[in-house]
Amino acid sequence: xxxxxxxxxxxxxxxxxxxxxxxxxxxxxxxxxxxxxxxxxxxxxxxxxxxxxxxxxxxxxxxxxxxxxxxxxxxxxxxxxxxxxxxxxxxxxxxxxxxxxxxxxxxxxxxxxxxxxxxxxxxxxxxxxxxxxxxxxxxxxxxxxxxxxxxxxxxxxxxxxxxxxxxxxxxxxxxxxxxxxxxxxxxxxxxxxxxxxxxxxxxxxxxxxxxxxxxxxxxxxxxxxxxxxxxxxxxxxxxxxxxxxxxxxxxxxxxxxxxxxxxxxxxxxxxxxxxxxxxxxxxxxxxxxxxxxxxxxxxxxxxxxxxxxxxxxxxxxxxxxxxxxxxxxxxxxxxxxxxxxxxxxxxxxxxxxxxxxxxxxxxxxxxxxxxxxxxxxxxxxxxxxxxxxxxxxxxxxxxxxxxxxxxxxxxxxxxxxxxxxxxxxxxxxxxxxxxxxxxxxxxxxxxxxxxxxxxxxxxxxxxxxxxxxxxxxxxxxxxxxxxxxxxxxxxxxx
Numbered sequence: 413x414x415x416x417x418x419x420x421x422x423x424x425x426x427x428x429x430x431x432x433x434x435x436x437x438x439x440x441x442x443x444x445x446x447x448x449x450x451x452x453x454x455x456x457x458x459x460x461x462x463x464x465x466x467x468x469x470x471x472x473x474x475x476x477x478x479x480x481x482x483x484x485x486x487x488x489x490x491x492x493x494x495x496x497x498x499x500x501x502x503x504x505x506x507x508x509x510x511x512x513x514x515x516x517x518x519x520x521x522x523x524x525x526x527x528x529x530x531x532x533x534x535x536x537x538x539x540x541x542x543x544x545x546x547x548x549x550x551x552x553x554x555x556x557x558x559x560x561x562x563x564x565x566x567x568x569x570x571x572x573x574x575x576x577x578x579x580x581x582x583x584x585x586x587x588x589x590x591x592x593x594x595x596x597x598x599x600x601x602x603x604x605x606x607x608x609x610x611x612x613x614x615x616x617x618x619x620x621x622x623x624x625x626x627x628x629x630x631x632x633x634x635x636x637x638x639x640x641x642x643x644x645x646x647x648x649x650x651x652x653x654x655x656x657x658x659x660x661x662x663x664x665x666x667x668x669x670x671x672x673x674x675x676x677x678x679x680x681x682x683x684x685x686x687x688x689x690x691x692x693x694x695x696x697x698x699x700x701x702x703x704x705x706x707x708x709x710x711x712x713x714x715x716x717x718x719x720x721x722x723x724x725x726x727x728x729x730x731x732x733x734x735x736x737x738x739x740x741x742x743x744x745x746x747x748x749x750x751x752x753x754x755x756x757x758x759x760x761x762x763x764x765x766x767x768x769x770x771x772x773x774x775x776x777x778x779x780x781x782x783x784x785x786x787x788x789x790x791x792x793x794x795x796x797x798x799x800x801x802x803x804x805x806x807x808x809x810x811x812x813x814x815x816x817x818x819x820x821x822x823x824x825x826x827x828x829x830x831x832x833x834x835x836x837x838x839x840x841x842x843x844x845x846x847x848x849x850x851x852x853x854x855x856x857x858x859x860x861x862x863x864x865x866x867x868x869x870x871x872x873x874x875x876x877x878x879x880x881x882x883x884x885x886x887x888x889x890x891x892x893x894x895x896x897x898x899x900x901x902x903x904x905x906x
Contacts, residue, residue, distance in 0.1 A: 437487070438494055445495030455495050455511065458644070459859075459877070461488050489643065511638060518631060519874045522863070526872035533870040534895055538886035539684075539848060540758050541819060546888055549819060553811040554755045557804040558796065566796030573787045574779070575601025575764070579798035582805045583749055583764040587717075589727065592734035595745075596772035598779035600765045600786055601793045605718045605750025606632060608765040609677065611782040612746040614640055616675045616712040622667050624676040627659075628851065628877040630684050630716075633677055646877075647676075653843055655688050661701050672709035674702075681729055682719030682847030685874075685881035687827075689723060689845050695735040699743075706742035713743065718750040719847045722820055726813075741770050744778060751801060753848075760797040823848070826884040826892050833896040839903075848885035852899070854878050861906050869902045871895070 448455060465484055472480045496511065503512055519537055526535040541549040570576055580599035587593070602608040609632075617623060619641040625633045627646040637644050645667055648659035660676070668674050678698075681689035690698075702711045723729035736745050744767065751762040765782060769775045786792075804812055823846075830850060834841045842851045854862065859875035866873055866880075874881045884892065 438491065441491035441494055442498055445498050448495070455492050456638075456644075458646070515635075522872050522874050525867065529867075529870055529872070531870045532872070533898070534887060534891050535872050536882045536884070536887055536895075537872050537874050538883055540886060541753075541756060541823075541848070542886045542888070544822070544888050549756055549822075551756045551812060551815045551819075553808040553815055554757065554800065554804055556811075557808050558800040560803060560807075561796050561799045565799055568795050570601065570792040570795045570798060573783050573792055574599065575793055576795075576798050576802075578802045580764060582802045584766055586805060587720075587730055587733070587747060587749065587766060590730055590734075592731070592737075593768070594737050595739070595768045595770065596775045597769075598767045598775045600767075600779065600782045601798060602763040602765055602786070603761040603790050603793055604752055605716065605748050605763040606636075607786075607790065607793075608746075608748035608750065608763040609633070609714055609716055610636055611765045611785060612712055612714050612744070612748075612767075612778075613637070613642075613675060613677075614785060615778070615781050616710070616744070617642055617673070621671050621673070624660075624663055624667055624674065626677070626679060626683070628686060628879050629677070629679060631876075649683065649686060649688065650842065655690065655694070655843065657694060657697060657701075660698070664702070664705060668705055668708050668711075673711070674705065674709065675712040675714065677714045677716060679716040679718070681717070681723050681732075682845075684719060684847070685849040685851045685876045685879065686842050687844040687847040687849055687851070689847075690732065692732040692735055695732040696738075699735050699738050702743055703738065703740040706740055709742070711743045713745045714748060715745065716748045718748070718753050720749075721754040721816060722823060722847050724820060724824065724846050726816060726820065736768055739768070739770055741774075744769050744774065746778075751797065755797075755801065755804070757797060757800075760794050762794045762797045762801070823885060826887060826889060829889060830882070830884055830892050830896055833892075833894070834900075837897045837900040839896045839900040842879060848883060850882045850884055851876060851879040852882065852903075854880065857903070857906050862903060865902050865906055866899065869898065871898060871902070 445455065447453075465481065468484060469477050469480065503510070506512055519539065522537040523535065526532055526537055543549045574580065579601060584597060584599060600611060602611065613623065613636055617640070620643065622643045622645045623633070623637045624645050624647060625637075627648045629646075634644055645663060647663035648656065650656060651658060664674055664676060678690075683689070702713060705711055720726075720729050739745055747766040747768070749764045749766065751760060752758045767775050767778045767782070769778065827844065827846075827850060831841060831844065840853050840855055842853055844850050859880065862880055863873065863875055874883070882895075887895070
């Protein structure tokens with residue numbers, strides 16, 4: 413018993429030191445938060461957090477590492493919460509969750525800098541498809557369909573908050589082009605693919621819980637999570653420069669253990685910004701894994717298919733969806749469809765969230781919740797463009813498919829040229845298959861340094877986590893020719 417008391421005294425002494433250090437740390441975190449606010453920097457710097465964790469783990473015995481990892485992550489989370497509370501205290505007109513630090517989007521900022529560069533060589537920031545004359549690529553079949561819609565239909569409200577029945581059915585039929593989906597489903601029309609991601613995200617997690625997203629991914633995922641007072645965890649897409657599911661599975665296990673529910677975003681096929689597609693076999697493995705994981709708590713899979721229709725074989729692009737039919741009772745699979753990319757209708761702001769569940773009642777419940785949220789945020793969507801999609805599929809589908817194939821061929825020529833010259837130049841490139849973007853690994857360099865050096869050479873790209881995104885979708889073949897060599901020259905000087 414004396415030994416127990418001695419050990420307790422040791423613990424008390426250690427706890428007193430920890431208590432003092434904790435207060436010092438929180439005080440310092442508060443000062444850092446104020447500096448970030450004044451400089452318009454975001455509260456969270458995930459890159460720095462990961463670097464700290466990696467460095468600290470090397471100093472910890474292996475047997476303690478899993479516990480230390482949780483301890484360090486909790487410290488980060490507490491520091492962020494304190495910084496947010498200080499921000500809120502300084503603006504009484506906002507609630508405690510509001511982040512009023514100046515907002516900026518890396519892609520939009522880079523595009524604006526490129527537009528102001530009189531010596532511009534390449535603007536590889538724009539995530540929309542351009543033709544070989546440098547103009548926005550337009551699918552004539554889409555806008556012919558739009559012209560055939562009555563003006564009053566274009567001006568009118570949608571028939572229902574969830575969008576028209578015809579539109580939702582047309583989207584489902586397009587996604588189910590191989591007739592390989594047999595699950596109960598419901599759909600809610602949304603303002604772009606963003607809205608289609610937002611609905612399941614906002615309805616599946618509680619404030620403060622973690623959303624799981626790819627390590628290299630579209631920045632809006634983080635913005636949506638922050639808006640909903642969610643934390644973000646990431647999973648690696650690659651292992652030894654190859655597509656790997658191990659990182660996704662491990663991160664999913666950790667989150668489920670911590671919060672007893674999981675919401676994960678998977679941007680596939682044609683992942684933004686890498687351009688990888690997982691394929692049916694990998695999806696079958698994932699569904700089997702998520703089914704088993706769902707025995708511990710509910711799982712929501714958000715499949716962002718924004719670039720689906722730019723697969724090299726678009727008619728077979730949905731082959732993987734047959735794997736989804738195997739989801740079990742505690743799993744929801746939500747497809748976030750975007751007309752921005754599929755119809756080259758970026759400013760029309762139209763998408764669709766397709767809900768797939770094992771039982772019809774589950775789909776109905778999610779549908780009702782999503783509709784209520786849609787009504788409270790955007791009410792209804794672009795009626796004219798919903799009718800355009802229906803007409804396109806009914807009257808001009810063959811022309812649409814032919815035009816889409818031309819766009820895919822154009823993208824393939826660009827990617828082939830860039831990748832070929834990258835090999836010649838010895839420029840490291842992350843694995844790419846298809847889609848709008850090719851990404852370069854930072855290879856130990858800092859993103860800010862790379863972007864600054866490239867822009868000094870009048871080349872504009874977008875930083876994406878541990879990579880730099882090259883938007884081949886917006887570059888002509890002439891602009892791509894020689895670009896890999898110029899990038900290699902610039903990066904070699906860093």
